[in-house]
Amino acid sequence: MMLEIHTLSKRYGETVALAGASIAFRAGTIHTILGENGSGKSTLVKLLSGIVQPDGGTMLLDGTPFSGRRPAEFQAAGFATVFQEVLIAPDRSVEDNILLGLDGLVHRRIPRDRRRQTAADALARFAVTPVPLDVKAGSLPLAAQQLIVLARAVVRRPRVLILDEVTAALDYADRESVFSLMRQLAAEGSLLLFITHRMDEVMSLSDRISILRSGKVVTTEERGLSTPAELLKAMAPQTAAELLHV
Numbered sequence: 001m002m003l004e005i006h007t008l009s010k011r012y013g014e015t016v017a018l019a020g021a022s023i024a025f026r027a028g029t030i031h032t033i034l035g036e037n038g039s040g041k042s043t044l045v046k047l048l049s050g051i052v053q054p055d056g057g058t059m060l061l062d063g064t065p066f067s068g069r070r071p072a073e074f075q076a077a078g079f080a081t082v083f084q085e086v087l088i089a090p091d092r093s094v095e096d097n098i099l100l101g102l103d104g105l106v107h108r109r110i111p112r113d114r115r116r117q118t119a120a121d122a123l124a125r126f127a128v129t130p131v132p133l134d135v136k137a138g139s140l141p142l143a144a145q146q147l148i149v150l151a152r153a154v155v156r157r158p159r160v161l162i163l164d165e166v167t168a169a170l171d172y173a174d175r176e177s178v179f180s181l182m183r184q185l186a187a188e189g190s191l192l193l194f195i196t197h198r199m200d201e202v203m204s205l206s207d208r209i210s211i212l213r214s215g216k217v218v219t220t221e222e223r224g225l226s227t228p229a230e231l232l233k234a235m236a237p238q239t240a241a242e243l244l245h246v
């Protein structure tokens, strides 16, 4: 297994956000995390990015215990996360934003003439909408900013790419293009962790699906084993009963 989490737990005061979550993630797959609001998805994403630290549990990378605690350690181990909130440096150029942190990461500065090409190549892998490299990132619409943070993740060639509700702001062409990039990266051997609310995306993209409910993993299964209605029922039995009259 490329990545395993074992009984990961996280509390915020009285609130148990994750209550002993265990999932085995395979290289070369798109693995979707499904769950209602408050089920613990964002907490899991933050734990796998080094933004918050677990209260208990372990992680294994390629079968070896991984004890990273800070974002830099996760990045060095090949993790990249695109968060729900678009995190850009508004006064820096698009090019700078795409390459943000990368120079330090590889312990060597990218030569000036290579920077532009590297940033352009990362965007060209999926952005249908043209994004100028020289303007301040903050001057662009939200959809373009989302493309920039995606390019920042892609340029690192991550082994584990975590996408937390990233396609909502994108128009149809860019969204479809991001999906085809996800398939391509998985085919190249990366693990894609995909967080979405949209059942059509879940059914068309996922290789495997884990469902979180109240901080617990209720199932991890291959796509196709359950129908959308069954997945919804596992996510939220109450809501499913009302919606589906079952």
Ligand SMILES: Nc1ncnc2c1ncn2[C@@H]1O[C@H](COP(=O)(O)OP(=O)(O)OP(=O)(O)O)[C@@H](O)[C@H]1O
Residues within 6 Å of the ligand: 012, 013, 015, 016, 017, 018, 035, 036, 037, 038, 039, 040, 041, 042, 043, 044
């Ligand atoms: N910083 C925090 N302080 C206190 N409680 C928190 C904090 N972050 C999350 N929680 C709580 O932990 C639980 C899990 O939240 P989490 O954000 O992980 O769920 P989620 O499935 O990602 O929800 P959403 O879809 O709304 O993002 C919720 O009850 C939430 O209110």
